[in-house]
Amino acid sequence: MKPVEIYTTPICGFCHAAKRLLTQKGVSFTEIDVLRAPDRKAEMVRRANGGRTVPQIFVGDVHVGGCDDLYALDRAGKLDSLLSA
Numbered sequence: 001m002k003p004v005e006i007y008t009t010p011i012c013g014f015c016h017a018a019k020r021l022l023t024q025k026g027v028s029f030t031e032i033d034v035l036r037a038p039d040r041k042a043e044m045v046r047r048a049n050g051g052r053t054v055p056q057i058f059v060g061d062v063h064v065g066g067c068d069d070l071y072a073l074d075r076a077g078k079l080d081s082l083l084s085a
Contacts, residue, residue: 001083002060004029007044011035014067015055021070027083059083 004022006029008015022029034041034054048056048063057064059082064070073079 001027002085004083005032005058006030007032007034007040007048007054007056009033009035009054012054018055018057018067018070021074025080025083060085 004027006015006018006022008019008031010033019029019031032040032044034044044054044056045052047058048065051063051065053066055066057066057070062082064073064082070079073082
């Protein structure tokens with residue numbers, strides 16, 4: 001399974017929803033809390049091609065986007081193959 005990284009803040013409902021979906025699928029992920037590590041926010045924005053909102057989700061080198069994008073991939077049946085490819 002590809003490594004999954006998710007940039008979050010603890011007060012973000014969309015972050016919690018994205019983490020819940022990944023957890024339900026049995027996916028381990030690395031969470032980067034940009035509120036506690038503000039120096040990582042610039043890294044997130046760079047990796048997300050200017051995306052400043054959380055969550056920003058990466059599967060391997062692929063930028064998935066935010067929570068809505070993650071759920072859309074799952075509904076389209078593409079998330080599992082992305083995770084296992």
